[in-house]
Amino acid sequence: MSDEVTLFHWEPNANSGKPMLALAEKGVPFESRYVDMLNFDQHKPDYLAINPQGTIPAMLHGGRVLTESTAIMEYVDAAFDGPALMPPDPKDRWRVRWWMKFMDQWLAPSFSMIGWSIFVGPAVRRRDPQELEAAIERIPLPERRTAWRKAIYNQFSEAELAESQRRVAIGIGLLEEALSKRAWLACDRYTLADVNGFNLAYALPLSQPHLSNEEKTPHILEWLRRIYERPATRQTWALGRTEMVKRVKILEREPQ
Amino acid sequence: MMGTSLFHGEPNGPSLTVLAACYEVGAEAEMIAIDLAAGERHAVPPRRREVEMSIEGEGPVLVVEGEPMADSVFLAQYLDEAHGGSLQPAEPYARWEMEMWCRFVIERVAPAASLLGARAHLTPKLQAMDDVAFEQLVAAIGSADLAERWRTIREGAFPEAQIEDSRGKIRLAVERLENRIDGDWILGDFTIADLETYAWLAGMVALVPEAFENAPRTRAWLDRMAGRESIRRAVAQSRTGDPLSAWAPGPEINRWG
Ligand SMILES: N[C@@H](CCC(=O)N[C@@H](CS)C(=O)NCC(=O)O)C(=O)O
Numbered sequence: 001m002s003d004e005v006t007l008f009h010w011e012p013n014a015n016s017g018k019p020m021l022a023l024a025e026k027g028v029p030f031e032s033r034y035v036d037m038l039n040f041d042q043h044k045p046d047y048l049a050i051n052p053q054g055t056i057p058a059m060l061h062g063g064r065v066l067t068e069s070t071a072i073m074e075y076v077d078a079a080f081d082g083p084a085l086m087p088p089d090p091k092d093r094w095r096v097r098w099w100m101k102f103m104d105q106w107l108a109p110s111f112s113m114i115g116w117s118i119f120v121g122p123a124v125r126r127r128d129p130q131e132l133e134a135a136i137e138r139i140p141l142p143e144r145r146t147a148w149r150k151a152i153y154n155q156f157s158e159a160e161l162a163e164s165q166r167r168v169a170i171g172i173g174l175l176e177e178a179l180s181k182r183a184w185l186a187c188d189r190y191t192l193a194d195v196n197g198f199n200l201a202y203a204l205p206l207s208q209p210h211l212s213n214e215e216k217t218p219h220i221l222e223w224l225r226r227i228y229e230r231p232a233t234r235q236t237w238a239l240g241r242t243e244m245v246k247r248v249k250i251l252e253r254e255p256q
Numbered sequence: 257m258m259g260t261s262l263f264h265g266e267p268n269g270p271s272l273t274v275l276a277a278c279y280e281v282g283a284e285a286e287m288i289a290i291d292l293a294a295g296e297r298h299a300v301p302p303r304r305r306e307v308e309m310s311i312e313g314e315g316p317v318l319v320v321e322g323e324p325m326a327d328s329v330f331l332a333q334y335l336d337e338a339h340g341g342s343l344q345p346a347e348p349y350a351r352w353e354m355e356m357w358c359r360f361v362i363e364r365v366a367p368a369a370s371l372l373g374a375r376a377h378l379t380p381k382l383q384a385m386d387d388v389a390f391e392q393l394v395a396a397i398g399s400a401d402l403a404e405r406w407r408t409i410r411e412g413a414f415p416e417a418q419i420e421d422s423r424g425k426i427r428l429a430v431e432r433l434e435n436r437i438d439g440d441w442i443l444g445d446f447t448i449a450d451l452e453t454y455a456w457l458a459g460m461v462a463l464v465p466e467a468f469e470n471a472p473r474t475r476a477w478l479d480r481m482a483g484r485e486s487i488r489r490a491v492a493q494s495r496t497g498d499p500l501s502a503w504a505p506g507p508e509i510n511r512w513g
Contacts, residue, residue, distance in 0.1 A: 062349070064349060066349075066352060067356075068355075068356060068359065071352055071355045071356055071359065072352075074351070074352070074355060075348050075349070075351070075352040078348035078351060079348040079349075090334050090337040090338040091320060091323065091325075091334065091338075093333070093334070093337060094325055094330050094331070094333070094334040095306075097327075097330040097333065098306050098310075098325070098326070098327060098330055101311055101327060101330070101362075102309060102311060105311045105363065105507075105510075106309070106311050109510075109511065109512035110512070112512055113511075113512050143510065143512075147512065160511070163401075163511075166400070167401075174305060174309065177305070
């Protein structure tokens with residue numbers, strides 16, 4: 001049994017970024033194993049031996065494999081010393097869980113669908129068609145196979161993209177409303193809900209400029225900037241390898 | 257506004273989880289029965305975004321000191337933590353296992369079970385309603401996608417592939433249970449995973465009987481659950497006498513992997 005932590009992750013973003021940032025906030029050192037999602041590394045035998053579902057992230061600790069980004073974060077918070085990322089009050093804890101579920105199951109999938117249609121699909125589409133077909137065939141989860149197929153062949157229907165955009169607009173409204181009532185998303189302290197939310201929303205002012213900007217969502221912007229200023233966030237975003245991480249720079253405050 | 261009230265539907269699905277969790281931990285709550293299948297969640301309990309937008313769809317609402325809260329597993333966790341209960345393992349890895357199990361139930365089993373349950377029991381009820389009354393019900397719903405699920409159920413034209421997929425999810429759940437049950441309960445000790453799983457599967461025995469045919473451990477577990485004091489007390493809250501036939505629109509079927 002090893003007490004070392006190994007994290008298999010892609011860019012600090014979405015599901016990969018959640019455990020990366022939670023580990024950094026707790027001050028837990030980990031061996032970083034970069035899995036290049038756009039190179040389909042997550043469907044290769046080496047990685048499937050760790051997580052047969054072929055999705056990222058996955059974490060090794062004490063000889064065990066943990067999956068599911070939000071569940072990994074809760075594990076990290078409970079298993080290690082360092083600042084608590086779950087609040088002590090039971091009602092505040094309920095709010096942390098409610099927000100994470102709302103984001104994981106309702107809002108993030110809509111963001112993802114849009115992101116995959118405009119970024120992931122075009123990023124891999126130009127590769128050799130036969131190679132791409134073979135890559136799709138290797139995907140273990142049927143749902144993920146469908147998602148990749150749609151992204152690669154640009155098959156998202158207008159209706160499903162419109163539904164995703166509708167949800168993103170509503171989600172932004174809910175975030176702004178919650179953050180205008182409290183300093184942090186779920187209660188008056190920084191919690192896993194903020195870690196989760198930052199990974200979902202850090203590029204919002206770039207990807208949804210008409211819905212998220214200084215006038216319409218001042219509280220979201222202020223919240224994102226405050227999270228971006230945390231040393232753990234800097235440290236985590238420094239682990240990115242692609243242009244993608246640079247998007248976080250929009251959160252730099254103007255010099256006074 | 258002080259104190260705790262639980263606005264619950266018939267003891268089936270999410271209402272069963274939360275009613276039983278209250279009894280498990282000895283929470284003092286005022287129990288207020290509402291008819292989820294008549295849309296009363298949008299009329300009777302105090303309104304709040306977190307209730308309106310709950311990914312669970314039509315579930316119970318727990319009001320604590322004026323704050324309405326939703327989502328059955330999180331309500332059970334709240335009740336457990338607020339009352340010093342023992343429905344969750346303390347050891348982090350065991351806790352992760354419980355959360356992973358509950359996540360499987362919430363994301364895969366509950367959408368399937370509620371589709372099958374609603375198709376069998378709610379579609380006929382909604383079709384019997386006149387258009388004006390139905391439109392009134394739906395107009396009160398704050399979430400457009402939940403309102404859409406009500407309409408789909410009223411139409412009742414579920415694609416065959418979706419029905420089969422849902423039945424497959426129930427078979428998968430029982431298969432997993434059969435391999436997982438450890439002694440008396442799913443994860444060894446009795447946890448919220450037992451409550452949530454029972455709450456969604458109890459009504460499936462009649463609707464997907466083949467799933468339970470070669471599953472002796474699951475059937476014995478279902479019997480143990482049915483005999484548990486907290487479940488018996490929850491079931492005793494039924495006003496219809498047939499809670500396993502009570503279904504309201506639940507969580508949506510995953511639209512993105
Ligand atoms: N619910 C899982 C989802 C994991 C997931 O789907 N991750 C994406 C990356 S954000 C992935 O692995 N995609 C690769 C693929 O589908 O091939 C979690 O939160 O960890």
